[in-house]
Amino acid sequence: MTQRFSTRRVLAAMIAGAAALALTACGGSGGGGGDTAPAATGTQAAGDILVGVAMPTETSERWIADGKAVKEGLEKLGYKVDLQYAGDDIPTQTQQVDAMITSGADLLIIAAIDGTALKSQLEAAAGKGIKVIAYDRLIRDSANVDFYTTFDNFAVGVAQAKALLFGMGVTDKDGKAAGEKGPLNIELFAGSLDDNNATFFFNGAMSILQPFLDDGTLVVKSGQTKIDQAATLRWLQETAQRRMEDLLTSTYSDGSKLAGVLSPYDGISRGIITALQGVGMGPTIAEGLPVVTGQDAEIASVKLIQDGVQQSTIFKDTRLLAAQAVIAAQAFLEGGTPEANDTKTYDNGVKVVPSYLLPVVTVFKDNIKKELVDSGYWKQSQIDAGVA
Ligand code: GAL
Numbered sequence: 001m002t003q004r005f006s007t008r009r010v011l012a013a014m015i016a017g018a019a020a021l022a023l024t025a026c027g028g029s030g031g032g033g034g035d036t037a038p039a040a041t042g043t044q045a046a047g048d049i050l051v052g053v054a055m056p057t058e059t060s061e062r063w064i065a066d067g068k069a070v071k072e073g074l075e076k077l078g079y080k081v082d083l084q085y086a087g088d089d090i091p092t093q094t095q096q097v098d099a100m101i102t103s104g105a106d107l108l109i110i111a112a113i114d115g116t117a118l119k120s121q122l123e124a125a126a127g128k129g130i131k132v133i134a135y136d137r138l139i140r141d142s143a144n145v146d147f148y149t150t151f152d153n154f155a156v157g158v159a160q161a162k163a164l165l166f167g168m169g170v171t172d173k174d175g176k177a178a179g180e181k182g183p184l185n186i187e188l189f190a191g192s193l194d195d196n197n198a199t200f201f202f203n204g205a206m207s208i209l210q211p212f213l214d215d216g217t218l219v220v221k222s223g224q225t226k227i228d229q230a231a232t233l234r235w236l237q238e239t240a241q242r243r244m245e246d247l248l249t250s251t252y253s254d255g256s257k258l259a260g261v262l263s264p265y266d267g268i269s270r271g272i273i274t275a276l277q278g279v280g281m282g283p284t285i286a287e288g289l290p291v292v293t294g295q296d297a298e299i300a301s302v303k304l305i306q307d308g309v310q311q312s313t314i315f316k317d318t319r320l321l322a323a324q325a326v327i328a329a330q331a332f333l334e335g336g337t338p339e340a341n342d343t344k345t346y347d348n349g350v351k352v353v354p355s356y357l358l359p360v361v362t363v364f365k366d367n368i369k370k371e372l373v374d375s376g377y378w379k380q381s382q383i384d385a386g387v388a
Pocket of ligand 1: 060062136137191195197235265295296316
């Protein structure tokens with residue numbers, strides 16, 4: 001399964017993207033029209049093409065970075081871009097997509113808030129021949145989703161569970177038994193159920209954790225093992241903090257030890273950590289704070305990892321995702337079809353959406369520098385400050 005996501009392949013895709021950008025830059029050097037208009041795309045000049053980009057929220061810095069990178073990539077190709085954020089409000093996002101369609105967008109790139117809420121918008125888009133690319137989150141229940149660029153979401157959950165086992169001493173980093181036999185108490189958190197990714201993350205994690213629950217190494221002491229019990233609407237930090245506080249009161253006030261918490265996203269992780277520290281645990285892992293996982297390499301969480309508070313995060317390089325979305329957009333706008341590397345996994349309820357999946361990397365304290373600083377994703381000074 002991991003073979004298809006080899007670094008070589010990703011690099012090849014990036015090089016192809018860079019080549020496309022370079023070619024277009026040459027073609028577009030004449031600027032304002034006439035014979036030297038920017039790269040011709042299908043029957044339209046690139047400068048006449050408008051791409052609508054709908055992002056969920058600006059409260060998480062990853063979506064700000066995603067939006068910026070997608071916009072810049074498209075503009076380098078000469079396209080006009082209408083980038084909108086919806087403040088995590090479903091009606092706002094549907095209105096934004098409606099407006100993009102009526103104002104003449106030629107293609108839409110959408111990171112949906114609720115993956116099932118855009119059906120009629122996408123029907124209207126299809127009626128006008130507007131291609132739709134689902135960005136990071138699959139859009140469900142619609143035949144009118146043409147492509148999906150994302151990360152290997154099941155692999156994210158697998159990596160989170162492996163990090164949790166490693167952090168609690170059950171396995172080593174390679175998944176081999178490391179001596180700790182339990183029973184260890186853990187709790188499970190999941191993301192927002194209207195986001196298709198939440199189920200992939202949770203199922204990926206449970207595929208690794210279930211055998212350890214079955215043989216008694218791990219125990220979910222609250223008994224809340226189902227995704228709908230573990231879910232966090234809109235991925236909100238405060239909601240996660242409240243649930244963790246409730247779990248501590250209901251299940252751990254007798255002094256039972258909590259060894260780890262599966263968390264699917266850094267914002268949720270920070271809510272969990274606040275709740276744990278609030279009852280006097282930690283403040284660091286070395287001082288007894290339970291192991292808490294994460295996702296997105298958000299700057300506040302990277303600082304917590306550096307400080308020995310949060311154990312890990314899953315780094316999804318949004319620069320690569322944005323580049324893939326731009327490559328796919330260009331392919332459609334030039335009348336072609338983007339290259340998929342997965343045509344089986346993402347059934348949206350109506351059809352299997354051809355997808356391009358990117359690999360993910362687990363970041364612990366000891367590889368922050370290699371993965372995040374040396375790659376230019378964050379500066380060491382930003383990590384030290386915990387602010388982007
Ligand atoms: C998911 C996404 C995660 C995280 C989460 C909360 O859809 O895949 O990386 O960002 O939303 O924003």
